[in-house]
Amino acid sequence: MTTENNNKKKTLRVGMIGYKFMGKAHSNAYRAMPMFFSDAPLQPEMAVLCGRNAAGAEEARVQFGWQELETDWRQVVARDDIDLIDINTPSDAHLEIAVEAARSGKHILCEKPLALTLADSRTMLRAAEEAGVKHMTGFNYRFSPAVKLAKKLVEEGRLGKVHHFRARFLQDWLVDPEFPLVWRLKKEIAGSGAQSDLGAHLVDLARYLVGEFEEVIGMTETFVKERPLPSEEGGQSGKDGTDQVQRGPVTVDDAAVFMARFVDGALGSFEASRSAPGHRSTNAFEINGSKGSLRFDFERMNELEVYFTDDAEDVQGFRRVLCTDEAHAYSEAWWPPGHTIGFEHTFTHEVLEFISAIAEDRQPSPSFVDGVKCQEVLEAVERSIEERRWVNLSEMAESGS
Amino acid sequence: MTTENNNKKKTLRVGMIGYKFMGKAHSNAYRAMPMFFSDAPLQPEMAVLCGRNAAGAEEARVQFGWQELETDWRQVVARDDIDLIDINTPSDAHLEIAVEAARSGKHILCEKPLALTLADSRTMLRAAEEAGVKHMTGFNYRFSPAVKLAKKLVEEGRLGKVHHFRARFLQDWLVDPEFPLVWRLKKEIAGSGAQSDLGAHLVDLARYLVGEFEEVIGMTETFVKERPLPSEEGGQSGKDGTDQVQRGPVTVDDAAVFMARFVDGALGSFEASRSAPGHRSTNAFEINGSKGSLRFDFERMNELEVYFTDDAEDVQGFRRVLCTDEAHAYSEAWWPPGHTIGFEHTFTHEVLEFISAIAEDRQPSPSFVDGVKCQEVLEAVERSIEERRWVNLSEMAESGS
Amino acid sequence: MTTENNNKKKTLRVGMIGYKFMGKAHSNAYRAMPMFFSDAPLQPEMAVLCGRNAAGAEEARVQFGWQELETDWRQVVARDDIDLIDINTPSDAHLEIAVEAARSGKHILCEKPLALTLADSRTMLRAAEEAGVKHMTGFNYRFSPAVKLAKKLVEEGRLGKVHHFRARFLQDWLVDPEFPLVWRLKKEIAGSGAQSDLGAHLVDLARYLVGEFEEVIGMTETFVKERPLPSEEGGQSGKDGTDQVQRGPVTVDDAAVFMARFVDGALGSFEASRSAPGHRSTNAFEINGSKGSLRFDFERMNELEVYFTDDAEDVQGFRRVLCTDEAHAYSEAWWPPGHTIGFEHTFTHEVLEFISAIAEDRQPSPSFVDGVKCQEVLEAVERSIEERRWVNLSEMAESGS
Amino acid sequence: MTTENNNKKKTLRVGMIGYKFMGKAHSNAYRAMPMFFSDAPLQPEMAVLCGRNAAGAEEARVQFGWQELETDWRQVVARDDIDLIDINTPSDAHLEIAVEAARSGKHILCEKPLALTLADSRTMLRAAEEAGVKHMTGFNYRFSPAVKLAKKLVEEGRLGKVHHFRARFLQDWLVDPEFPLVWRLKKEIAGSGAQSDLGAHLVDLARYLVGEFEEVIGMTETFVKERPLPSEEGGQSGKDGTDQVQRGPVTVDDAAVFMARFVDGALGSFEASRSAPGHRSTNAFEINGSKGSLRFDFERMNELEVYFTDDAEDVQGFRRVLCTDEAHAYSEAWWPPGHTIGFEHTFTHEVLEFISAIAEDRQPSPSFVDGVKCQEVLEAVERSIEERRWVNLSEMAESGS
Structure with a gap:
């Protein structure tokens, strides 16, 4: 009853250049999309991460969940099995990468500002238009x-x-x-x-x-x-x-x-x-x-x-x-009304606490003890309502329940 | 230069029972933890998802990214390759699952309220204590x-x-x-x-x-x-x-x-x-x-x-x-100071727009055109500062740049 | 072309017992009402202030603007020329004063809490009802x-x-x-x-x-x-x-x-x-x-x-x-929309500054100099709009205007 | 035991030109200052109000509490018994009045903007400086x-x-x-x-x-x-x-x-x-x-x-x-900490309600009845605390108290 992958959905193989602040934000987006927007007609596949510093990039690759590593962006852009190039490098590298990616027929997502100068940004746009690829600028707000x-x-x-x-x-x-x-x-x-x-x-x-x-x-x-x-x-x-x-x-x-x-x-x-x-x-x-x-x-x-x-x-x-x-x-x-964006993080931190506790051979907080004590209070309130009187928590002691 | 998995980190194999609202929140937590808390001493492995409705559960399994599917929670609890049972069922099923999981020596994360009654919750706590496993109640706030x-x-x-x-x-x-x-x-x-x-x-x-x-x-x-x-x-x-x-x-x-x-x-x-x-x-x-x-x-x-x-x-x-x-x-x-929890969602939605645009064979918004036009305004402002005068955007037209 | 008083409006002569925090608040109300609610069918006349401490009460009388002073509340309550008794004393004196005022046929405004006990407050209400006078409790909020x-x-x-x-x-x-x-x-x-x-x-x-x-x-x-x-x-x-x-x-x-x-x-x-x-x-x-x-x-x-x-x-x-x-x-x-309650205080403080400056033989701040300098900036902005350029304030120097 | 006026404080006799929005705000300030800032070294005396429309101005005079009325500002400015001219007219009249007031040796408070032009405002300043009078511009914020x-x-x-x-x-x-x-x-x-x-x-x-x-x-x-x-x-x-x-x-x-x-x-x-x-x-x-x-x-x-x-x-x-x-x-x-500016208005409105009720021969709201009923609740709470039980308000009925 096992299937390792879901091969039914059409995917788009992504090659990402750069792995710092924006690289992390984009990686998270590619990870989250299939889970929260599973109905999208196409899903990203985190194919290749590229960074010049091999050690740092490999660490990021593992952490972010990319399949492969490259250290030369030209290699990524040249690959036939890549559909989309995501550019997160410092701004001065945008121009060259984007133009080359366009020439290789790749769709391009480029962080803002698009280029160091207006002239450069126009060159990038022209290259993308001539190649007939899809192009996006990262104005995330x-x-x-x-x-x-x-x-x-x-x-x-x-x-x-x-x-x-x-x-x-x-x-x-x-x-x-x-x-x-x-x-x-x-x-x-x-x-x-x-x-x-x-x-x-x-x-x-x-x-x-x-x-x-x-x-x-x-x-x-x-x-x-x-x-x-x-x-x-x-x-x-x-x-x-x-x-x-x-x-x-x-x-x-x-x-x-x-x-x-x-x-x-x-x-x-x-x-x-x-x-x-x-x-x-x-x-x-x-x-x-x-x-x-x-x-x-x-x-x-x-x-x-x-x-x-x-x-x-x-x-x-x-x-x-x-x-x-x-x-x-x-x-x-995302979540039901009123559960703001960010609600999900409380669970991530909760799981972190539990898994850390297991690793450290200690009980996490809140443990079942807290679950029981919460229940004591709730049942004490319930009893106070039924009996229309103050209920002392000592009444909820084990023998008394 | 490829490695499919990171085998260096010790992992904890999770079996999750239930896949609705809380199941989704917990799945997201297990997905997020390795990326955002990669230094944790132990990382979760999304081994088995369990739901009684096979079709619905399989859909969730694929969407959330669990490796395998089960439809009988007793099967999951009994497996030797599972370390942690995560209980997200309606409250009336908590007791039986938790007690059985404890007896099987599994660590237990159980959603709140721990049980329908104080007595039941105490039974759960006792079972966990007797088995010497780690136990947690899901008070996520x-x-x-x-x-x-x-x-x-x-x-x-x-x-x-x-x-x-x-x-x-x-x-x-x-x-x-x-x-x-x-x-x-x-x-x-x-x-x-x-x-x-x-x-x-x-x-x-x-x-x-x-x-x-x-x-x-x-x-x-x-x-x-x-x-x-x-x-x-x-x-x-x-x-x-x-x-x-x-x-x-x-x-x-x-x-x-x-x-x-x-x-x-x-x-x-x-x-x-x-x-x-x-x-x-x-x-x-x-x-x-x-x-x-x-x-x-x-x-x-x-x-x-x-x-x-x-x-x-x-x-x-x-x-x-x-x-x-x-x-x-x-x-x-997470992110630099001031970038609140939730900041990352803007990128998820951005990627959704881009990938949807590609699937629908249209340019996304904002495209490189928007990147260029933003640059036009920025350079116009720059010119206005250098020349201490109002600059009309028509001056930034292609021939003029 | 002078008239010292406005004798056309029917007035109600007030005797106030107590002159501390609440006495000050009530006095201000009687002073403000004729000015802000001049259309009311009846206006208060600040006839008598009563306080046991003659020196303190006289100072308050002058400051608040009451016509006469009494030190024995029984004298005030007994007077034929008083229509309304306003009770601002500590709570323990409410009962006696209110009952006596009612018996004398005076309308009564009494600060809260009405009395030290429920029984006392009922006595006060009964007295007022029997006397057929109007009675009010000071729930100002x-x-x-x-x-x-x-x-x-x-x-x-x-x-x-x-x-x-x-x-x-x-x-x-x-x-x-x-x-x-x-x-x-x-x-x-x-x-x-x-x-x-x-x-x-x-x-x-x-x-x-x-x-x-x-x-x-x-x-x-x-x-x-x-x-x-x-x-x-x-x-x-x-x-x-x-x-x-x-x-x-x-x-x-x-x-x-x-x-x-x-x-x-x-x-x-x-x-x-x-x-x-x-x-x-x-x-x-x-x-x-x-x-x-x-x-x-x-x-x-x-x-x-x-x-x-x-x-x-x-x-x-x-x-x-x-x-x-x-x-x-x-x-x-009060004031036009958006001018919140309290707007008027800025003028009171402004007048305080001016009158203090005169008393201290110095120019107030802001003086006409500030008015002129404000005008310089406004006209410089105006010129900048007409001439579509930055205008330096030095251009507005006296010779240049 | 009566004194109609407080003659001890030195006063400054004010003549005010204009009686609309700003005239009302300034009048209120002169009324409030002696009560709230009674320690000031000098106090204003509301001597003369001036408005061209005799009927409207007379109504304002009575409402605001000025002693006398004038309809020609030149008469006011010329009077020997006036120390301070307060200008609240439309802006186009500021120049002439202020210059004339300065020449007559009067201190001048003028609303903003000081004048219609920078040049006019400078003329006003010069006139005030040459006359050696105190001058203020009404930047009340x-x-x-x-x-x-x-x-x-x-x-x-x-x-x-x-x-x-x-x-x-x-x-x-x-x-x-x-x-x-x-x-x-x-x-x-x-x-x-x-x-x-x-x-x-x-x-x-x-x-x-x-x-x-x-x-x-x-x-x-x-x-x-x-x-x-x-x-x-x-x-x-x-x-x-x-x-x-x-x-x-x-x-x-x-x-x-x-x-x-x-x-x-x-x-x-x-x-x-x-x-x-x-x-x-x-x-x-x-x-x-x-x-x-x-x-x-x-x-x-x-x-x-x-x-x-x-x-x-x-x-x-x-x-x-x-x-x-x-x-x-x-x-x-003003008032104790936390009692914001504006607190006093609740009392003004309260007094309005009481006096209106008397004029209309009805009980005001809240009357003593409300005072008694509030006391019933407070004593019921008190009893609930003493007896550690719910107390029904029917227990506080008259016979039961």
């Missing part, structure tokens, strides 16, 4: 159920004509002036700072929800202009035997603010910063239209706040909609 | 990072002596009087209503965070006393050819309220209801101690609100702590 | 615009049948164990603790919004059982020359929790505490009915949160209603 | 206790160096395209739209909290370009006997967005709109500094949210500070 609801409300005209779009993506990891001068803070490697890293998501959300931009103007600032060199560059510990920390110039922006006018007449205001204390990663926006408003904050990704001008006069107000109902995108695949 | 932080703050004495614990678990699916008389609303099958289903979680959280109960008293109510029979029982459509909907009596509670006194002197107040509009699944509690307070609401599972009496006088107030920092439980396994 | 909206929604049936009422009134001034043993903590003087002081408001709100109680059961606790005696009683400083602080027993409750069943079938849960850190004075409640829910927290007195089960499926959620619209009680008397 | 706390935190360096100031003042009364073309929407009368009306407050708060502006750039938009003429201008009802509504052009902005760079290096982003549904009057800002952040929303004027980077690692988060403690500005003058 579009796929929050609450953002999907926002899109639906705008498209159905339930907010009327859009007047305002205001958005901000705020982080705070650069507030500490002793945070070292990592490569992300060097223009020659990273291209730019908060604006392209965080601002790119805001621009995409604006286009997705409001439409095309007409004109823009902005400003940027680097609040901490010099930072300690990382120790490997002779910084921190002080190569020369002195205690002096060596510092180097920060060449990208810490923060950017810009305004925009949209083709359809709306006004946009945008802000991206890595120097906003208290904001670990606040990606938030608000739309005001002629018939209503909505707002979203990724820190509370299950929620969308919505306001309608035609609500009854005495009960007008922003509604906090928990986007876990059947009426909301993706909800059927 | 303990494993939210924010609840772990609450536990830490209480244990470290940072709230002082606990005075108050007030908790409520509110749902609203029974508010509609036309919701049918499903089995969960019949005492003979379900045992009880909101109190054991929702109240059990509150009782466990109270014991976990505050300690043992001293005495209790409660009350319950059934607001809708008769409901339409489900159509298969001659309800809804009207077996007798008339339009008359047949109704039957609801024999469990819709809601329960109870008070408690804890051994250590704290006062507890509890409320469980399935008739509270606007609350899809609000599991929330607050603790007040002699040196501070904290509160939690599972609808915002990433957050814990905390108050300390010794904060500076002019800035005392509840802090909203986003439990995604390195200082918080489990955070290292 | 009923008169929040948001509570009025709650009442309206319940009465109009927009929440359906009420299932749950849960309320709490939490304070934190007794958390510090070194807070002295003031008279409010002695049973012989105060009668009881949090329960009658705070719980009384919750009971009244429950009756106002949900209806009569059927049955109740409760519990109380005193967390800090001994406290330092106030210095005048030989405490704190240590009469005996030693550093030892003398302590005495606290004889009232710090906190109370109780449950109730209402005549109409709703379940009630109540909590009153003076030992809940972070809660300076949280008077909050929630109602769940068969068609919707609402909740209120006096810390945000301008807001009512409301939920309706019949909202469109994809946008169901609690609405935050700011109760300052024309559709809301009292709003016309 | 500075005087919220929470804004005072924000100022204190910035000044004490507790937020470090300021990086970001982002502010918005949003209203929604112009969203309805059928809202008529009132004078405020005509450039020739109002000067400008949202920018000067709402934006002016944001500019002043920015200067108050962050410092001087270096450079700015902005944009504006008028979303509804034509509106129905008010009926008195032949609009609405249709002068010509047809049903056709006549419309005219809106000549001011509905919304404005602008960016700024501050002298000290901070980046500012600003937004003012009267077309943002759901925002009746949202005046909100956030400051991010190198050591912390704070944010304020006038809709919740009692609160300031504050974040510090040096909080313990596991409990970092924005604190919601209720600015009603002794440590906060003005709090001593």
Whole structure:
């Protein structure tokens, strides 16, 4: 009564280049899709993971569950048994890989920003179009159920004509002036700072929800202009035997603010910063239209706040909609209404506790003892209701039950 | 350069009984653990899934990724190659399975409530203890990072002596009087209503965070006393050819309220209801101690609100702590600070869109076109900063770049 | 063209007994009413203030604006030119004053709790009824615009049948164990603790919004059982020359929790505490009915949160209603929509600053200089729009304008 | 034992020009100051109210409590017995009155915006300076206790160096395209739209909290370009006997967005709109500094949210500070901690109910009956505690007490 694989479903063999933060997020997505979206017409097969560092990549391969390992992306792109190339490398490698993948007839999923320059991104698009392959840019925030609801409300005209779009993506990891001068803070490697890293998501959300931009103007600032060199560059510990920390110039922006006018007449205001204390990663926006408003904050990704001008006069107000109902995108695949995205993690941590306890030869917490004690309280409450009196837990002692 | 499996890690072979809501949640946990907690000393192996309905269970087996299928739980429990039995059946089957699993020397993870009665749960505990196996009850809410932080703050004495614990678990699916008389609303099958289903979680959280109960008293109510029979029982459509909907009596509670006194002197107040509009699944509690307070609401599972009496006088107030920092439980396994639990789902949905687009032979959204257009805006902003002027997007047209 | 008084309006001459916290709140009400509710058919005249301590009472009389002073309440009650007696004394004096006022044919406004015992309160009611005077108990929270909206929604049936009422009134001034043993903590003087002081408001709100109680059961606790005696009683400083602080027993409750069943079938849960850190004075409640829910927290007195089960499926959620619209009680008397209750205080503080500056012979802040500088920025923005360019504030220098 | 006035305090005689929205707010301030800030070195005396419309102004005089009436502001300004001129007229009259008042040696409080143009505002400032009088511009939001706390935190360096100031003042009364073309929407009368009306407050708060502006750039938009003429201008009802509504052009902005760079290096982003549904009057800002952040929303004027980077690692988060403690500005003058600004209004409305009831010859609600019934519940709870059992309210019936 055993079958190792389900061969009935058509699959798409994926080759993934890069295995760090985004590689982990994408791997998880390929693992989760067959389980939660088993009705999809096609399912991914985690065929090849590619990373230049063989040891690190092999560790990731095992951890993430890819079938094979490659260390040269050209090998992956060239393989006949690969259908889709997923690019998670640093941005400067996107162009070459994507163009080559397109030429090899592979579908391409590429992380944002698509390329270091507009010209490069156009080259990539042209290559994909000429090859006739499918191409996608990784603007993942579009796929929050609450953002999907926002899109639906705008498209159905339930907010009327859009007047305002205001958005901000705020982080705070650069507030500490002793945070070292990592490569992300060097223009020659990273291209730019908060604006392209965080601002790119805001621009995409604006286009997705409001439409095309007409004109823009902005400003940027680097609040901490010099930072300690990382120790490997002779910084921190002080190569020369002195205690002096060596510092180097920060060449990208810490923060950017810009305004925009949209083709359809709306006004946009945008802000991206890595120097906003208290904001670990606040990606938030608000739309005001002629018939209503909505707002979203990724820190509370299950929620969308919505306001309608035609609500009854005495009960007008922003509604906090928990986007876990059947009426909301993706909800059927996950959990019952009210069980927010993330609910499933409690079970993962629970299983971790149990399996760790077994490995360490101890009882986990909560054990059956906790199950019994919970039952004692519940039955004591039940008895208190039946007998209309206070019940002491000592009455539930074993002999008494 | 290929290896199909990672044979280095010691594994624990799991047999799971039941495959509905909880079965899905547990399966996801076993799938996720090796990827996110790869350093655990032992890893689960999804060996056997067991369900009485062969067709339904096989579908689940494939979807969830279990190696083999069984339709008789006794077969699973008897197998020598199984280390851990995971019980997700309706509550009335817990007792027999758990006792048998214990006798077979298997470790046992059993969903809550542990059993239909206190006596049964004690029998289960005794069986597990006599067999010397590890046993766990599925109180999953303990494993939210924010609840772990609450536990830490209480244990470290940072709230002082606990005075108050007030908790409520509110749902609203029974508010509609036309919701049918499903089995969960019949005492003979379900045992009880909101109190054991929702109240059990509150009782466990109270014991976990505050300690043992001293005495209790409660009350319950059934607001809708008769409901339409489900159509298969001659309800809804009207077996007798008339339009008359047949109704039957609801024999469990819709809601329960109870008070408690804890051994250590704290006062507890509890409320469980399935008739509270606007609350899809609000599991929330607050603790007040002699040196501070904290509160939690599972609808915002990433957050814990905390108050300390010794904060500076002019800035005392509840802090909203986003439990995604390195200082918080489990955070290292997931995403960078501020990227809440649930962040990963945006990628799953993104991959779903891409693979669906490929299957349907269309471009996904966002495609490379969106990547290029985002880049146009970013470079226009950049140009506006360099040249200190408004930049129209038409300037970024292909010829102009 | 001068008239000192407006003699056209019929007035009601008030005699107020007591001038502390509640006396101040009531005085302010009598001062505010003619200004904000000038259309009322009758207006109060602040005739006589009465306090036993002549010096303190005279200071209050001047500060609050009462015409005359008395030190014996019997004198006030006996006067023919007084229509209404307002009782703000400690609770133990209510009975005698109210009965006497009734016998003298005066209308009576009495602070809550009405009396120290139920029997006394009944005596007061009987006296007022026999005298045929108007009588009012000071449950002021009923008169929040948001509570009025709650009442309206319940009465109009927009929440359906009420299932749950849960309320709490939490304070934190007794958390510090070194807070002295003031008279409010002695049973012989105060009668009881949090329960009658705070719980009384919750009971009244429950009756106002949900209806009569059927049955109740409760519990109380005193967390800090001994406290330092106030210095005048030989405490704190240590009469005996030693550093030892003398302590005495606290004889009232710090906190109370109780449950109730209402005549109409709703379940009630109540909590009153003076030992809940972070809660300076949280008077909050929630109602769940068969068609919707609402909740209120006096810390945000301008807001009512409301939920309706019949909202469109994809946008169901609690609405935050700011109760300052024309559709809301009292709003016309105050400020335009969105200008919350409290808006007016900014002007009071502004006038304080100006008058203080004049007294101290300095310019206030903000002076005309700030007005000019604000104008500079506004005109610079205007110029930037007209000329589509950045405008430096130096361009707005006096010669340049 | 009577004294009609308190002649001990030195007073300042005020003449107020204008009696509409701002006139009402200022009058209330002069009435409130002696009661709540009785220790101020000088107190205002409400000497003369001035309005061109004699009937309307006389009604306001009586309602607000001014001693005398004038209909020509020049008469007021010329009087020797007036110390302070308070200007609440439409903006176009500010210049002439202020200059004349200065020449007459009067102190001047003038509403914002100070004048229609920068040049005019400078003329006013010069006149006041030459006359050596005290002058104040009515930026009232500075005087919220929470804004005072924000100022204190910035000044004490507790937020470090300021990086970001982002502010918005949003209203929604112009969203309805059928809202008529009132004078405020005509450039020739109002000067400008949202920018000067709402934006002016944001500019002043920015200067108050962050410092001087270096450079700015902005944009504006008028979303509804034509509106129905008010009926008195032949609009609405249709002068010509047809049903056709006549419309005219809106000549001011509905919304404005602008960016700024501050002298000290901070980046500012600003937004003012009267077309943002759901925002009746949202005046909100956030400051991010190198050591912390704070944010304020006038809709919740009692609160300031504050974040510090040096909080313990596991409990970092924005604190919601209720600015009603002794440590906060003005709090001593008002109510005990937790009793927010606005608390006093509940009593005003309560007194209104009582006095209306007397005028209408009915019992008010809540009457003594409610006081007695509340007592019944409290004593029933008390009995339930003593006797450790449920107590039915019928036991508290008169015979049973």
